[in-house]
Amino acid sequence: MEKTIAIIRGDGIGPEIVGEALGVLDAVAKKFGHKFIYKEAPMGGNAIDQFGVPLPEESLKTCLASDGVLLGAVGGPKWDAQPPENRPEKGLLKLRNGLGVYANLRPAKMFPAISAACPLRKDIAERGIDFIVVRELIGGVYFGEHKTETRDNERVATDVMSYSEHEIRRIAHVAFQTAKGRRKKVTSVDKANVLTTSRLWREIVEGVAKEYPDVELNHMYVDNAAMQLVKDPGQFDVIVTENMFGDILSDEASQITGSIGMIPSASLGQPGRPGLYEPIHGSAPDIAGQDKANPIGTILAAAYLLRYSLGMEAEARAIEDAVSAVLDEGWRTGDIAQTGEKVIGCREMGRLIRERI
Ligand code: NAD
Numbered sequence: 001m002e003k004t005i006a007i008i009r010g011d012g013i014g015p016e017i018v019g020e021a022l023g024v025l026d027a028v029a030k031k032f033g034h035k036f037i038y039k040e041a042p043m044g045g046n047a048i049d050q051f052g053v054p055l056p057e058e059s060l061k062t063c064l065a066s067d068g069v070l071l072g073a074v075g076g077p078k079w080d081a082q083p084p085e086n087r088p089e090k091g092l093l094k095l096r097n098g099l100g101v102y103a104n105l106r107p108a109k110m111f112p113a114i115s116a117a118c119p120l121r122k123d124i125a126e127r128g129i130d131f132i133v134v135r136e137l138i139g140g141v142y143f144g145e146h147k148t149e150t151r152d153n154e155r156v157a158t159d160v161m162s163y164s165e166h167e168i169r170r171i172a173h174v175a176f177q178t179a180k181g182r183r184k185k186v187t188s189v190d191k192a193n194v195l196t197t198s199r200l201w202r203e204i205v206e207g208v209a210k211e212y213p214d215v216e217l218n219h220m221y222v223d224n225a226a227m228q229l230v231k232d233p234g235q236f237d238v239i240v241t242e243n244m245f246g247d248i249l250s251d252e253a254s255q256i257t258g259s260i261g262m263i264p265s266a267s268l269g270q271p272g273r274p275g276l277y278e279p280i281h282g283s284a285p286d287i288a289g290q291d292k293a294n295p296i297g298t299i300l301a302a303a304y305l306l307r308y309s310l311g312m313e314a315e316a317r318a319i320e321d322a323v324s325a326v327l328d329e330g331w332r333t334g335d336i337a338q339t340g341e342k343v344i345g346c347r348e349m350g351r352l353i354r355e356r357i
Contacts, residue, residue, distance in 0.1 A: 002035040003310050006066035006274070008059070008095075011045040011079075011088065012283025013293035013346075014072025020295035020350025021070060021302040024322075027357040028306070028315050039066060043095060044074025044088040044283075054091025060098045063274060068309035069099070070302055071278035076285040084146075097138055101267035101276050102167070103174040104135040104246065105304075108233070108253035108263065113327040117258035117336045120230060129257055131236035132182070134175040135246025137267055139167045140197070142243050163197045163242065165204055172208035174268070175240035176215050185216045185237035189225045189245055201242060222249070229253060254280055259335040261294030264301035266308050275309045277301040291345035294333040296323055299353055322356035 007022070009015040022038065029036050041059035048054050054074070063069045075088040084090070110118055110129040118125040144160030172188075179186045188205045190198035202219060209217040220228065222245045228235065229252050241249060254263040260281040267276040279297030287293055299319060307316035330341070331352055337343045344352075 001310070001312075002037065003067045004037045004039060004065070005305065006041045006063040006069040007038045008041050008043045008063075008069065008071040008074075009046075010043065010072035010074040010283060011076045012073060012285045012288040014044070014074065014283055016072075016289070016291070016346050017279065017293050017295040017298040018070065018072040020346060020353075021298040023350050023354050024299050024319060024357065025302050025306075027354045028318060031318065031357055032312070032315050034312075034315075041069070043071075043091045045076055045079040047091060048079055048082065048086065048088065054086060054088050055094045055098075060095065063095065063099060063276075066274050068274050068305040069095075069276045070298075070305055071276060072298060073279065073281060073283040075283050076288075093142065096267060096276065097143075099267070099274060099276055100138075100269035102136065102138050102269055103171055104133075104137040104250075104265055104267045105174075105178065106133045106135065106246075106250040106253070106263060106265045106280055107131070108133065108250070108257050110257040111262070111324060111327050113324070113330075114258045114262075114332075114336050116338050118256060120233070120256055124232070124234075127232075127234040129233045131233065131253070132178060132238050133246055133250040133253055134171065134178060134238060134240045135250060136163075136167065136171045136242045137246075138243075139163055140243035142247075161195070161197055161244075163200060165200065168201050168204040169208055172205045172240060173211075175238050176208060176212040179215045179238040180212065183237040184214055186218075187225070187236055187239045188217065188219050189222050189239055189241035189249065190219065191222050191245075192219070193221060197242070205240070225249060226252060230256060250280060259294060260297075261333065261335045262296050262300070264297050264299075264304050266301070266304040268308060275305065277305040277309075291347055292334055293346045294335050295346050295350050296333075296353075299323060299350070318357055319353075322353045325356045326352045 141161035192198040303319035306312040
């Protein structure tokens with residue numbers, strides 16, 4: 001098969017980790033007889049430097065014309081002083097919106113080989129962690145009106161959170177569909193004791209649940225969910241929640257599995273349109289350019305791209321198996337290494353995974 005993949009290297013460690021993921025994709029192409037055509041799409045701080053905006057129109061067009069988009073990470077202190085509408089993260093929000101990707105799937109799965117990196121109590125870690133956070137991605141407070149005004153001689157800042165029925169319904173369907181292929185349990189997370197958006201959320205999710213009688217549904221307030229994630233993460237199969245709660249909970253979820261550097265994410269919209277695949281971490285400016293980054297999150301994101309956008313299940317599995325094999329053999333980047341374990345760099349980790357495809 002011949003497929004076009006849009007490549008956003010981004011800022012900080014972005015170019016390093018994307019470079020390793022492309023090496024792995026090349027190994028997959030060679031083994032399975034495919035041709036992947038990579039089209040560069042600058043975005044983030046580097047695009048601000050080059051083109052004055054975080055997401056040039058040309059980059060968005062390249063992404064829309066592709067079969068899937070692979071992204072490293074964007075942002076960094078260099079661009080922190082940019083006006084809010086021209087910050088690197090704006091490029092990301094614009095890209096998600098432009099692609100119409102409303103569902104973000106973030107797995108929290110602990111690889112047995114690195115269970116020692118799990119910060120939870122041993123008995124909790126040993127019960128296993130394997131769930132997916134399905135986060136609504138293009139609605140809620142991140143996309144509502146933001147304003148600062150002066151009232152009674154002081155500044156008052158306002159961010160508006162709103163959700164419509166169709167936005168909730170479509171993400172609920174993604175969650176129930178995902179659960180059908182797993183352990184058939186959905187936990188819907190909200191703050192229905194306080195927020196009107198959450199009350200509508202709960203009502204619509206309950207309506208959608210009727211279409212999936214084989215999937216169990218329970219509701220949980222977000223504060224309780226944050227606590228349950230560290231107390232008993234084994235209880236979760238699929239968590240569905242709105243944009244901001246999902247942003248926070250999925251970072252917590254990633255940390256309990258060992259390292260933020262290990263987790264991929266898939267952002268999906270209408271079937272047939274390109275999905276967006278990226279690691280869940282940021283551009284890690286503190287370790288950029290030092291060959292210290294863990295490329296596994298990005299490499300697993302490339303596997304997700306093959307699975308969800310290109311329909312290449314065997315190829316995706318080949319990548320996931322190669323990652324497991326390298327971890328089982330004891331290879332570690334700094335973020336997942338325990339005291340006394342030998343630490344390898346980003347390039348070496350990429351090379352080892354490539355070799356095992
Ligand atoms: P971060 O995820 O970049 O880093 C948090 C910590 O985790 C750092 O100590 C970092 O070194 C470490 N880390 C992250 N990824 C790692 C990896 N692959 N291997 C090893 N260690 C890793 O979060 P931050 O420091 O809050 O943000 C840095 C920049 O990234 C900011 O400009 C932020 O806006 C941006 N950001 C971008 C995205 C994105 O592009 N999707 C997401 C989050 C943050």
